[in-house]
Amino acid sequence: MWTLPNQITLFRIILIPIFLIIFYLPLSWSHFGAFAIFWLAAVSDILDGYLARKLNQSSAFGAFIDPVADKLMVVAALVMIVHDYQTWLVAIPAIIMIAREVFISALREFMSSRGKRDVIAVSNMGKYKTAAQMLGIMGLIWRPDYDIPLVYFYFPHVILNYASYAFYFIATILTISTLIDYFKAAWPELKANT
Template structure:
């Protein structure tokens, strides 16, 4: 078990703690859940850094890392929708982000199966989307109303970039999706 894989597993282990703390009936619960989410986000960066720097990339890590990322983001969005369900745009933005993750995960899996994984590699737009998304989630998880505008703007930006990056991924994959040998 490599250090990179241990960091990824740590992120998954933090999920139940993150959810339980979020729902604790204390004034500090949301702020602490934001800290737990932040630690998980740091492990996401750290496991990738460690895997590249120390040549610790493994098939298990390649599978588990995106699963851990998506679990954290989807669960954070679900928790936030429980607070902001009255904001239709917030629910739609959250659904767009979750829906895109499902579509792109399936697309990457299919592209890998047909030997075209590199066609749907992570782009700079995806990295910017992730940065905005993580910023929005951390800020909104604190549940500090003064910071809501920052979180809402970041989440809206992340949702727009989510759609844009999905279009770019689908456009890159489209010739492979339509090729006769893959039908």
């Protein structure tokens, strides 16, 4: 159970309160600091999956805790940016993304109970959704117009802000699209009589 990939996953969960505390600190670099921690969590997610396959250390506990860690970090970040921006342009996509995670988790549990979890396994579109979501959330956390003035010389903060919103809205579209795809795949089981 305490394999290296699982330890990295648990480390990601430990990062969540640190991420939130740093974001709300009254410091000029708090947004960038929170962005850096979220980036570290995203990289650790890639790393633990890679190591589990490379070291042949996949486990039932890892299969359970990895998506939990991902969802906890993403939901914490979405709630945080909704509070920070206080605009429907951020809030509505966040509600859609959180609702999708709850729905898909319940759907996967249901399909597992029917012995057909593979029917709604993670698709390539789901991976694209996750990538766009992470990039969008990271940019919205950072808000480079707030701090780190050195970035202005290399890459104008306005471009970063527009890119963040673009990835966030692409993620929202893919969130809805993949939700529909998973629902269609599970529909034969959902409408079954037994």
